[in-house]
Amino acid sequence: MRSAMTVHRHVKLFKNGRNQAVRIPREFELPGEDAIMHRDGDRLIIEIAPPKSLLAVLAGLSSLDEDFPQIDDPVPDAVDL
Template sequence: MATERHVKLFKNGRNQAVRIPREFELPGEDAVMRREGDRLIIEPTPPKSLLAVLATLPPLDEEFPPIADPLPGPVEL
């Protein structure tokens, strides 16, 4: 994977924008941008919920054995 690539800046309305090449695409729909000196750092945002994290995991292809679930015994009060 390339670690550097020259890109063009352009205007999108009143904002300056840059088209991110395919090899630098970030996952998801949101990102965080910050400035460190003259550099702009763009990082993907972490998933917002456990369901979002689980949705990114591959499905399990194994079967689990049945688990005995007997009724609890009586409780004396």
């Protein structure tokens, strides 16, 4: 079984307002705009955030300000079962 080769890279820390930030090199770039960070002893772990559920995406949408046309809704014919 092959183990993944660990890649190390020296990175720059800097202040962004009252927060400390880190420049992430291109080869470590994460997809999307969100990530999860947690501490494991002296290590900071940054992971890809799981995709949002469809319900979370729909809840974040703004409501539509449109008037929809009236739709005829005739009474259905009786069915003999």
